Amino acid sequence: MPATAFSVRFARELDVDQLAILMTGTQPTPDRDGAELLSIFSDAIRADVQCSSCGKFGAGVVRPAKSRASKAVLRQAHFRFVDPSGGDAHHPFCEFYGDEETRSPQVSLLDFGSEKSAETRAVRLLVCKGIEQGIFDQRRIRDMRQWFFDLKSATRFTVSMPLEAISWAHALQRHPHYRRWQFHPAQAEMPAFDWKAAAKNQFTEDHFHLFELLKEIRSDDKIWQQATELARKNHGREVFNVTVLQPYYEAAISLCVFVAANSSVDFGKTQPEYYRWKGPPVALLALCALVLFVSDWEMNTAISAFAKLLSAPAPSDLTLGNVIGLNPFHEYAAWRLVTASAEVAAKSTGELDYDRQLATIEAALREQHRRWKSGQS
Ligand SMILES: [Zn+2]
Structure with missing residues (x-):
């Protein structure tokens, strides 16, 4: 509604x-x-x-x-x-x-006019200044929304992978794959040999090609949870493919980080260097997308526009900020996990259950050790 x-x-x-x-x-x-x-x-x-x-x-x-x-x-x-x-x-x-x-x-629309939080207030002030300074106007904001909508809906993706693909990809992302180690049955003769760690190391060797697909993904558990819900709700359906937004999302996040770190404005409690992982304040993200949009996605043009915004006198009309800003990256981070999980699932062999795979690997290593030992005696 x-x-x-x-x-x-x-x-x-x-x-x-x-x-x-x-x-x-x-x-x-x-x-x-x-x-x-x-x-x-x-x-x-x-x-x-x-x-x-x-x-x-x-x-x-x-x-x-x-x-x-x-x-x-x-x-x-x-x-x-x-x-x-x-x-x-x-x-x-x-x-x-x-x-x-x-x-x-x-949830995709945020009210720049609301005074709910410090960051929304800070962004509202900048929106008012931007309109007064003629950097953008409400027509351009509407144009930006349409541009994003058309871009998203031009490419499609069908959610057809098994639903466990999301938890599988999430487990892979958390798996410590940077440790490389080859198992040999002789290692298990150690008095406190760690079979669980050995199984994890073997898992890395067995699935190394999959970690490559996830190396760009940085998301906290909340966003993985959101991805699971989206995949469940849209299973079997054709949806827009958010991966086309990636370069724009990356640019908007970079601008958010730069602006938050160099403006001496308080945009909330999350430190700018964590924006990529936790997501930036939504109001700031929407404003950065808007400024990039009116700057033809030219980073330094956008930064100059921000410098102008930040040094502009206090706006005379605060109701100009009573504009509802669309977050053009609504659910982007979660959708990106859905598409990445589908890719990982398509390239996986065996069941998509991390714990069961570890248990199977451990059993196989123990059997390998047993056979090695009986050959030794
Ligand atoms: Zn509509």
Whole structure:
């Protein structure tokens, strides 16, 4: 349920109440909310308002739902996109496609206008300055979203690997493969021979070609968990292939790290050098992607734009920052693990169960030792 959408006429991202004020000149009240004020404009809205992510038209306004007893808002006013035949108007790859009312609020969209955290506040200030300085405007923000959406949806990937491929790839990533060691039965004559370590070393030798596929992957457990959920939810389905975003993601992360380390602005508690592993603050990532987009992905042009932003006077209009910024890399890190896991699974032999493979290897080493020993005596 998109809470905001892009109005072509007003050239900005708006929620239902903001659109009502601009279209009717009337302030919504608890008795006459924005959705009600807009009820006579449904044709105009259908032709004017675009989905923030996929850019499709066909918007209608859905009224907020309130509890009869407490008057608390159970569901906020939002836009629903319907095609002429009454079906879902979103592109099938849009994150709002097939969106049920009950689904959690949009996670790919972040509200630069919200004052929730220090980093969002810091980024909001920079967004206001950027608009005042003419570095970007709301139309360019919409263009960036469309560009990312078109790029993602142009390449496809079918989630067809066995689901255990994710935990298998995760186990491989954690496996200490840098230690190389060849087993010989004579080694097991040591009084405290470590069979578990021997099995792990043998595992490295047996699967060495797979570690190469994972060497660029740096993700914490939370993102692996997210990858498992995505693979389960989309199994058998065709999805967009995020690997096309990789160069842009790398550039955006590099800019985040540089800006956070060289701006003397506090962007939150994660140290910039951990951004690649844990992910950078989402608001900063969205802003860096935007600045790179308007700089034609030229790193030093983007850095110059940031230098200009940071030295600009305080913005006179803070409501300019009331813009919902799309994180163009929504779920990127998790999807990347899904595609990497599929590649690893395709090149793996035997079962995709790390613990069972270790147990099998240990049993085989012990048997090798037993036979060697009986040959010795
Ligand atoms: Zn959409």
